Amino acid sequence: MLEHEQVVIRTGRRSRLPVIVAVHSTALGPAAGGLRLWHYRDWRDGLDDALRLSSAMTSKFAVAGLPSGGGKTVVALPQGTKPDAARHRDVLHDVADVIASLGGAYATGPDVGTGPDDMAVIGEITPHVFCRPAHQGGSGDSSPHTAQGAFAALRAVSRRLYGTPSLAGRTVAVAGLGRVGAALARLLAAEGAALTVTDIDPDKRTIGEELGAVWAAPEKILGADVDIVVPAALGSVLDRQTVADLRCRAVVGPANNQLATPEAAELLHERGIVWVPDYVASAGGVIHAVSVELHRLTADEARARVDAIERTVDDLLDTARSRGQSPAQAAGELARRRLGAASGPAGRPVAQRPPAQEQHA
Numbered sequence: 013m014l015e016h017e018q019v020v021i022r023t024g025r026r027s028r029l030p031v032i033v034a035v036h037s038t039a040l041g042p043a044a045g046g047l048r049l050w051h052y053r054d055w056r057d058g059l060d061d062a063l064r065l066s067s068a069m070t071s072k073f074a075v076a077g078l079p080s081g082g083g084k085t086v087v088a089l090p091q092g093t094k095p096d097a098a099r100h101r102d103v104l105h106d107v108a109d110v111i112a113s114l115g116g117a118y119a120t121g122p123d124v125g126t127g128p129d130d131m132a133v134i135g136e137i138t139p140h141v142f143c144r145p146a147h148q149g150g151s152g153d154s155s156p157h158t159a160q161g162a163f164a165a166l167r168a169v170s171r172r173l174y175g176t177p178s179l180a181g182r183t184v185a186v187a188g189l190g191r192v193g194a195a196l197a198r199l200l201a202a203e204g205a206a207l208t209v210t211d212i213d214p215d216k217r218t219i220g221e222e223l224g225a226v227w228a229a230p231e232k233i234l235g236a237d238v239d240i241v242v243p244a245a246l247g248s249v250l251d252r253q254t255v256a257d258l259r260c261r262a263v264v265g266p267a268n269n270q271l272a273t274p275e276a277a278e279l280l281h282e283r284g285i286v287w288v289p290d291y292v293a294s295a296g297g298v299i300h301a302v303s304v305e306l307h308r309l310t311a312d313e314a315r316a317r318v319d320a321i322e323r324t325v326d327d328l329l330d331t332a333r334s335r336g337q338s339p340a341q342a343a344g345e346l347a348r349r350r351l352g353a354a355s356g357p358a359g360r361p362v363a364q365r366p367p368a369q370e371q372h373a
């Protein structure tokens with residue numbers, strides 16, 4: 013059964029590339045979610061990604077307690093290609109056309125492969141776009157805020173496991189040093205954590221050196237002998253095998269869609285490893301963007317909302333423990349409760365859904 017309100021798949025008139033916009037739910041408010049420009053073997057894999065990522069955005073806003081819905085855009089680039097600058101603009105304008113046609117049901121933002129300058133290009137055609145550069149009226153790069161939110165989640169996990177929110181002296185493995193991963197690694201290093209890091213791009217080694225981090229091979233990072241593993245790259249990293257190989261006490265990070273298979277959350281729980289659902293730990297960027305651009309909060313107020321992820325995770329871990337559930341179950345129930353309390357478009361009740369972690373693996 014399709015649980016999404018609408019999914020638009022269109023061949024871009026300029027770029028001839030498949031543009032996929034998935035609006036999962038507007039039950040809590042107009043949908044928001046980033047534009048992912050990434051390579052896929054088949055555009056249908058991009059469709060799968062859009063479906064799962066947009067569903068995760070619905071949960072992200074619901075758990076964060078914000079009146080927005082979930083959506084996502086994927087432009088599926090053929091394997092081994094990279095659009096040149098002119099074509100890149102064409103892609104962005106093609107995306108903007110689809111968003112404009114949705115009449116405000118969905119607004120986009122940055123995600124893997126896109127940033128504030130791209131949002132400015134989309135803004136040439138439609139106002140439904142977050143995170144344009146500040147001088148163009150947007151809230152700018154969301155990645156430092158996503159990193160700050162993940163850091164808040166890490167503090168809550170640290171309090172639960174070690175009795176102190178401070179990460180000083182903790183051993184932490186950061187998988188992925190993109191814009192978010194690098195910012196988070198810097199926050200952790202500044203706090204005094206001992207880092208192991210990696211990235212598929214060997215040039216990122218310089219960031220590791222700068223932070224005094226140990227460099228690990230990408231395929232070794234999840235199994236690193238550390239206190240906490242932080243997924244900060246692409247998703248689908250947690251499956252039966254990788255969960256069995258973990259040596260840490262917690263997995264918490266800003267990557268979206270960390271579970272490769274739905275049951276991985278329960279396998280983690282059975283192993284006594286704390287996993288904070290990705291849609292909780294990665295919410296800082298969108299929280300900041302909608303707080304500043306839609307709710308007109310000041311920078312300090314928005315920052316306080318991002319920092320409140322620490323409290324949200326504290327509460328989730330408490331609830332999960334008192335009910336004997338995994339944090340994923342507790343978060344899924346919270347999201348469903350908030351979505352169930354709202355009604356869908358035109359008063360349609362929101363369909364009851366199975367726990368979120370069983371869907372956007």
Ligand code: PHE
Nearest residue numbers: 045046121122123142154301
């Ligand atoms: N990439 C962000 C996320 O996955 C999406 C986003 C950021 C959307 C900022 C809007 C504004 O949460």
